[in-house]
Amino acid sequence: MILGNLSQGASRPTDHRFFSEIRESCARELKGKGFDTEVYLLHGGVGIRILNHDHPSIAQIAHLPISEFDFSLVFNPALENLSFFKLEGLKLSKTPPVTFSELSIFSLKRLHADGCMASDLPLLSDHPLEELSLRQSGLTSLHFLSGIALKALFLSGNPIDTIGDLSTESLSSLDLLKCPVTSLEALQGSPIEELNISGTKVSDLSPLIGSPLKKLEMRSTQISNLAALAESPLEILHLPGSPLRDLGPLSYLPIRELNLVGLRIEDLSPLCTMPLRKLSLSPDKLDESQFELLRGLDLSVLKAAADDEGQGPAEFFKKYA
DSSP states (O other), X not given: OOTTOOOOOSOOHHHHHHHHHHHHHHHHHHHHTTOOEEEEEETTEEEEEEOOTTOOOGGGXXXXXXXXXXXXXXXXXXXXXXXXXXXXXEEOOSSSOOOGGGGTTOOOSEEEOTTOOOSOGGGGGGSOOSEEEOTTSOOOOOGGGTTOOOSEEEOTTOOOOOOTTOOOTTOOEEEOTTOOOOOOGGGTTXXXXXXXXTTSOOOOOGGGTTOOOOEEEOOSOSOOOOGGGXXXXXXXXXXXXXXXXXXXXXXXXXXXXXXXXXXXOSOOGGGGGSOOSEEXXXXXXXXXXXXXXXXXXOOSEEEOTTSOTTOOHHHHHHHHO
């Protein structure tokens, strides 16, 4: 996902051409001034991802309608030169560590500062943040986020064991990959649509009952029961490494992508009730009748863990059946 890459909605074709011309014009000027960039459209301006470490001074492009900078590939960007812009989005590289006092001149809606190791985290409340990424940043508490109504939060690789301090009334996307979190109670009643709890200590999905969840990553968890998902609008579900044997609660859900790699499922018949297009599983966990059931599914992709991402059913059965 490109940071803050917002949809233009149901714009007229002339609108699309107009915005495309703005993007192309900015890209040409940036190239002419020695910047190697990727330019993408945003609501009210453009975002640029700078690809060259030795780029010219940012001051040279202060007249361009840039509302977001992506410095994820640039070491130690000169943030003082950004004062020429009315930024809403900023993505920084993991090194060197940033101090959030440096960002006080902005009013950011989107900030990615993975690996920041900052000590002035409370200063983030000065921004109208909607999207925040602080992956692998040594966080042990989320109290500094208690007053921020985020829509998207990415926290993978932090040693946090609770999300109880989060304000979740607006939260639609949350990444807790490899965080030792034990409970999802804070998400009860939230508008969560995308959730990654892979590698956590979560064992109970009941706080997700009634949620608008569409995508769930739960690899290597302690979850053994999927009953809490029985009424969810799930479309994408990844389950490898969790102690699951029963897919019954998933029957008739709108799941189009399902990953069962490494799991020995006793009854695969719930798959026949889903609009599945992509299925990943382990051939060595299947018996003959299950291979036959798979032949009856209308799949675009059927693959084992080591297979190509786009492998079709014919190649799968040729290899394994």
